[in-house]
Amino acid sequence: MIIITLDAMGGDHAPESTVHGAVWAARDFGITVQLVGQSNLIEAELAKHDTRGLQLPLVPASQVIEMGEHPSAAVKTKKDSSMVVGVGVVKAGNSQAFVTMGNSGGALAAALFGLGRIKGIKRPALGTLFPADTKSGYIFLLDAGANTDVRPEYLLQFALMGHHYAERVMKIDSPRIGLLSTGEEEEKGNALIQEATPLLKQSQLNFIGNVEGKDVPTGLADVIVTDGFTGNVYLKGAEGVASMMMTFLKREVKARPLAVIGMLLAKGALDVLKARMDYREFGGGVLLGVNGVVIIGHGRSDAYAVRNAIRVAKESVENNVVGAIEAGVNG
């Protein structure tokens, strides 16, 4: 029986969105979702839903790590926070995964302190699905922001972790690994890329070489490896561009009565496009390299995004991603 632990207090719309997402996930996936946080608030939210037959046990935690707090300081001082308590439940073996929409630096710190790294892994990395023109509709990109300054050997390990995630969870045989750079040629890129490229070439991974920013959505590679600074700028940049295009389009349509009708006729196509670009569909990032399944979602997640983040946790548990990485890095 899969037991996922959810930080009921984390995120801009918690606990309303988190509890709603937990109810939704428990029903859709037939799993137990443990809710960690302030009992009275969680119970009040639970009362709004029909939870008959669902497994939604409550784990009390009196404190909350807020969005603006300094991650490691907060994790050290707030021992009874939903994040620290939630990770502790996983550490104790009473749950197989921890999911949070809260302070992502805090989640990283709580996971590192509480669960530790997989033996041999130098740095955990945050991986995320990104919409692309592939069979699954996605590629897997890491690091999305856990490590802003990295060494070449970290990138090699990110590639290894991405390989196992893509193989196990995305069910891609021999996933193609690409290193994000400023050109395909080996002499392009910065000093970091120039040192990391030979490491990837010498590895057993299916390394297809360096790829440019424009190649990420084309699905040239199944796994895109980058440092957490570049990855974060890339992902947020993509989000900004998609949003700008929608804003521009809406504004131009609004100014043209015929275009308004046109857009109504094309609504089905536009809705599919929106869904494909919607981060809520894949629900959150996977923190790879720690000793346990940890999913970190967007702070602004709504109930649907929370539901899907829990699904991502379930898939990581079912496919034993942690075990695969452990065997891969030490094998």
Added chain:
Amino acid sequence: MIIITLDAMGGDHAPESTVHGAVWAARDFGITVQLVGQSNLIEAELAKHDTRGLQLPLVPASQVIEMGEHPSAAVKTKKDSSMVVGVGVVKAGNSQAFVTMGNSGGALAAALFGLGRIKGIKRPALGTLFPADTKSGYIFLLDAGANTDVRPEYLLQFALMGHHYAERVMKIDSPRIGLLSTGEEEEKGNALIQEATPLLKQSQLNFIGNVEGKDVPTGLADVIVTDGFTGNVYLKGAEGVASMMMTFLKREVKARPLAVIGMLLAKGALDVLKARMDYREFGGGVLLGVNGVVIIGHGRSDAYAVRNAIRVAKESVENNVVGAIEAGVNG
């Protein structure tokens, strides 16, 4: 009289696109466009156009620096290449600007060797307009790829150069400068950003702080400062996302007969969106920090993009961007 020197041999579609773009620019902007390259090829292209009354002198150069060549090696060995000869014409004072769609590393090397840096400038940077929700419809981003590894003090100088470009050419009073990072908070970003942020804060520039990838198109800042690696990944990433969205949309529309009609009705709005996202409208990057106006366009530029790259060169000359940077860095 403004005389722009164009590398007629540079780019994927040269000399057809370059010569056509030169004719177009000479007519539209009333300027002289000097065409550098292989005389017979250029003359054959010129013969396809009505050039009566236009100033399109030819500057012979027998060699071409190809797209795949190693930039500095090619510049050193191919002394009679269109790029080296073209920069030489500017250096000799016989033209005020050099424009190329060729090997961008080669253009950077040719400009550095031929024109040198503005006194006090440590590294030139490639700046480019990027579509944004601002009055002009654009922000200015630099470095777009000239320097893949930078020091904090380079970022400060990029900010200064961006300030002068925005003020002089984009006519923005006291342009708002933003440093591209992973979050607005000063403790976010990588080591480079954490060292550069105080330098920018202490400067006389209108530094508004660190901005995220998603904020670039919102126009939170008029000038976005970043290293050339991140800038290149960002820009190519944006291009990839825009192109993916169009591909996805077309595919979904095609599958729905009503949506096809809808898109026809909305064509005007879609055309405006496409034009706003089209790099051809702004034609190319501006290499700031060298002793002369140098514009580097996309390799795949068509005649319209070449025309606009020449327009960008003309605007930089008219507004004396080089002089403003020189005064700014030494003032």
